[in-house]
Amino acid sequence: MFFWSLVLIAVGIFSSFIYGRSRIKLNSKKQGTKSKSLPNYYAQYVLMWCLFPALIVYFSWAIFQEQIIQNIVISNFEFIEGAAYNEGLLIAEIRNVANNPSFAEGKSIEIINAASHYSSLRQISQISFYTSIIIIMLLGALYASQKLKPEFHAQHTIERYIQYILIFCSSVAIFTTIGIVFSLIFESLRFFAEVSIFEFLFSTEWYPFIPIREGQTAAEGSFGAVPIFAGTFLVMVVAMCVAAPLGLLTAIYLAEYASQRVRKIVKPLLEILAGIPTIVYGFFAFVSVAPFVKAFGQSIGIDASPTSALAAGMVMGVMIIPFISSLSDDVINSVPQSLREGSFGIGANKAETIKKVILPAALPGIVGAFLLAISRAIGETMIVVVAAGTAPNLTGNPFENVTTVTVQIVVALIGDQEFDNPRTLSAFALGLVLFVITLFLNIIALQIVKRYRERYE
């Protein structure tokens, strides 16, 4: 179905274009006037009218067909009195039988009837799908062809349509974001219906274990997220302690000292660092850095655990170096050359110029780069999953293992559990907190960067 409908649409595109082109040439010849736009614009006009209504039908069919068929099948299903049904399982069973008749063996007569009902509905749906696509395409082309007169400004109309298409494309991302936010909020509300928001935000006990069987009283869930926030904060601080100085100094070197040749080599190398999958950083942290941290801790008399905030934070710091160095390098580079000349012209040397003129001028942008890096560090998952541990541990000691918001989300969602208990729902509440924090950081950072740009451009 998918393949043939694509072929159908491709044929429609091609023939409508050819048709539109030849039709407008014919019409203008008949009237003896030159058309207001080039023939190609009329062809595009026909094409768009042929294509887009058909695409809308196509996608709505693809989205709703299965659901509608299932609803019809279920509503016609002959339920046996007294038997318990799970609707999801029932549908799956019916579909299995419909798709593969060999499954029919041993199934009840109701199921087999429903399966044949299902298959026939699908067939009807497919036939009507093709006919309606063809009809819609023809209608669209017909409507458009009525407008193919030389005095019609096809180009203006096309440009307006293209603008609509662009607006549509850019709103996809925005609406997706809004959708994600709403799903986060609704699921979080379900969580907060069972766990008080004050417990979540201010209590320090995180034991997200709920009784699996009825009567199992050994574990009572407790959802105080403070240790998780603290762990996230600790890892982030360690990461920034590594990334801020290294990244900033790298940027200063690249922007002010490095020759063009060095710059051309080093900058892409740093950006490769940003392209390493974070899980790779994760096992680097676990296999190489964590044992080193443990050994180092022992050598100075601190008992370090095998996974620690320090190991995860340090590797995460390395991961975000390119963010800071690349953004800061851009910012420093966009400090106008005239300021450097002004400073050198007074007899300042390079260090004085950088310290007293360039860095102050670039400061807002650098702060923006730091904030973006922080929000990246907070949202990072894989490194901390592998290298920081999963124990909620309220501590300021980076040698101990801690857990972060992202890790707890992973832990909550692992395993096959239904989204109906606080343990899994807590993932959404944590995700919401994470989202709000990074959103604010990003907004502030972008605001700062923007204000800085306005000043110099």
Next chain:
Amino acid sequence: MSNSKILANGVDVYYGSKQALFGISMDIKEKEVTALIGPSGCGKSTFLRCINRMNDLIEICKVSGSIKVDNEEIISSSTDVVSLRSKIGMVFQKPNPFPKSIFDNVAYGPTIHGLVESKNDLEEIVHSSLKKAGLFNEVKDRLNEPGTSLSGGQQQRLCIARAIAVNPEIILMDEPCSALDPIATAIIEELIDELRLNYTIVIVTHSMQQAARVSQKTSFFHLGELIETGDTKKIFTNPDNSKTQDYITGRFG
């Protein structure tokens, strides 16, 4: 006859493989205004930037020949560029105040060169520099506001104040009025006339009227060569070279 302050001899400048200046030799006198004129791309700014070694900032730029400031060779790797530049102030085409307060803009030079002992000294230098640049009365109540908040003409005078705060002997001006309106230009020109009593000034300008108004000596550059140099009056009324004649009468450029 006053003494020569800057003495250039056979200065060649290359940008990569492209030669921008051809054997420039020139004698710039003390406490006079020398104007460098010529069509765009003729090398007058390049020459100006040789005098305080500003071309060092351009990686591909190579300077050879000899320039002596106060009889000291400056085109040499052993030249102390920092002290050279503190002796030669520079004012640029576009006003380029630092993103600091008006006070800190002027205080920048004296501070990095350690010219002041106390806060009072610094304040005195800043005030007197602003006065010399004719800006003090306009900004004395808002010295803590950012330098970028001033108008274009005020910013340019702030840059002049910043340059003279380190007590230079020479001031280089690279088309200082090209970004300013006529009124601000007139104020700067008046200022140049006052400054010439204490400083040697070399000014690059596109405006021949400006050269005629503010300078005592004029040098005409064309295609990287120094065509003619002499008293401004003579250059503008009775030049020796026919190219100079053509340029000042507006036949090209």
